[in-house]
Amino acid sequence: MKIATFNINGIKARLPALLDWLDEAKPDVAVLQELKSVDEGVPHEPFEERGYAIETHGQKSFNGVAILSKLPLEDVVRGLPGDESDEQARWIEATVAGERAVRICGLYLPNGNPAPGPKYDYKLAWLERMEARVKELLALEEPVLFAGDYNIIPQPEDAAKPQAWIDDALFLPETRKAWRRLLALGLTDALRAVHPHRPPAERLRDFTFWDYQAGAWDRDNGIRIDHLLLSPQAADLLEDAQIDRAIRGRVKPSDHVPVWIELAA
DNA sequence: ATGCCCATTTGCAATGGA
Numbered sequence: 001m002k003i004a005t006f007n008i009n010g011i012k013a014r015l016p017a018l019l020d021w022l023d024e025a026k027p028d029v030a031v032l033q034e035l036k037s038v039d040e041g042v043p044h045e046p047f048e049e050r051g052y053a054i055e056t057h058g059q060k061s062f063n064g065v066a067i068l069s070k071l072p073l074e075d076v077v078r079g080l081p082g083d084e085s086d087e088q089a090r091w092i093e094a095t096v097a098g099e100r101a102v103r104i105c106g107l108y109l110p111n112g113n114p115a116p117g118p119k120y121d122y123k124l125a126w127l128e129r130m131e132a133r134v135k136e137l138l139a140l141e142e143p144v145l146f147a148g149d150y151n152i153i154p155q156p157e158d159a160a161k162p163q164a165w166i167d168d169a170l171f172l173p174e175t176r177k178a179w180r181r182l183l184a185l186g187l188t189d190a191l192r193a194v195h196p197h198r199p200p201a202e203r204l205r206d207f208t209f210w211d212y213q214a215g216a217w218d219r220d221n222g223i224r225i226d227h228l229l230l231s232p233q234a235a236d237l238l239e240d241a242q243i244d245r246a247i248r249g250r251v252k253p254s255d256h257v258p259v260w261i262e263l264a265a
Numbered sequence: 266a267t268g269c270c271c272a273t274t275t276g277c278a279a280t281g282g283a
Contacts, residue, residue: 009282010272034282036273061273062281111283151283170283211283212270219267225283255271255283 001098002026004244004260005106005147005226007033007209011042011064014254019046021247027260028070029096031106033149035064035089042066059089065106065148071096080107082129090126100143100265102234105133107148112169120169123151127178134185143234143265146187149256150227152179154189157197158224160205170225188235190228190261195241209256210248217248226259237263 004027008014011032022030030052035042039058047054052068057078067073073094080091090108095101107130112123130146137144153171156162165171183189191206207222216222230238240262247257 013272034272111281113281113283165283168283209283213268213283214270215268216270223283 001028001096001102001263001265002260003029003102003104003145003147003228003263004258005031005033005149005228006258007108007149007226007254007256009034009254009256010036012037013252015043015046017247017250017252017254019050021244021258022050022052022068025244025258025260027068028098029104030068030258031092031104031147032066032068033064033106033108035059035066036061037064055092055094057089057092059087063089063108065089065092065108067092067094067104067106069094069096071098080126080129081133098265100237102263102265103137103140103142103144105137105144105146107146107150109149109151111151112175115167115169115172120172123169124174124178131178131181131185134182134187138186138231141233142231143237143263144231145228145234145261147228149225150179151225152176152227153223153225154179154227155197158206160207160219160221160223165223170223182229186232187229188232188238190230190235190238190241191224191243191259193235193238193241206243207245208243208259212255226256228259228261230261234263237265239264
């Protein structure tokens with residue numbers, strides 16, 4: 001089962017590029033972030049024509065997440081549990097049953113800038129709530145994955161210019177500490193499990209985002225912030241993990257590119 | 266030091282992104 005995550009930066013602006021990628025990459029499941037649209041504004045026909053079921057959790061102008069799947073989506077949960085007052089659409093869950101049932105969580109973690117400040121406080125609080133949900137799902141001892149735009153640069157090697165990010169919410173010590181707490185719960189960073197970091201001279205670096213500004217793509221000034229974390233039972237099924245880097249060089253691209261894994265499920 | 270872009274809004278300047 002091929003499962004991808006892709007921050008599309010606007011479903012309306014990105015529909016042609018998204019459909020082209022779906023037709024080529026043919027993921028069985030894709031979690032999408034930054035729909036920037038309410039549910040009613042997300043077209044279903046182009047996805048259904050391609051054999052995908054779609055479940056959305058939209059919001060006007062900002063945020064918004066979705067799951068596409070060639071297999072039926074069951075037991076859908078919208079919104080990160082733990083705070084009924086949180087109206088930001090950043091979390092969606094569903095179960096997909098292939099050879100094995102896999103619980104899939106699609107997430108769009110808060111950016112958190114400027115830090116310090118209320119937006120950074122929200123990011124850290126959101127991470128604590130996510131930790132609680134991760135613990136609940138790990139207790140099931142089943143294949144579970146947490147895929148999306150984490151807005152976290154885990155390590156210096158995950159940025160072309162780490163020194164430029166030292167005061168940024170994506171790379172601050174508290175942010176990276178929360179990332180390590182997630183891993184300490186027993187989650188596996190799928191990309192790093194398949195591709196351990198090696199010196200950059202050996203190959204292209206594993207970035208998933210390049211800013212639109214200042215020629216970041218042409219200079220390969222990127223960061224790795226889109227991740228797939230796997231429960232132990234999902235990690236046992238991991239066969240491959242890749243970044244579809246070339247998508248960033250296309251016409252009218254998102255500033256993020258898809259990341260995907262292959263699971264024996 | 267270094268190319269200030271892109272998407273959205275009941276819009277035509279402001280906000281959020283990262």
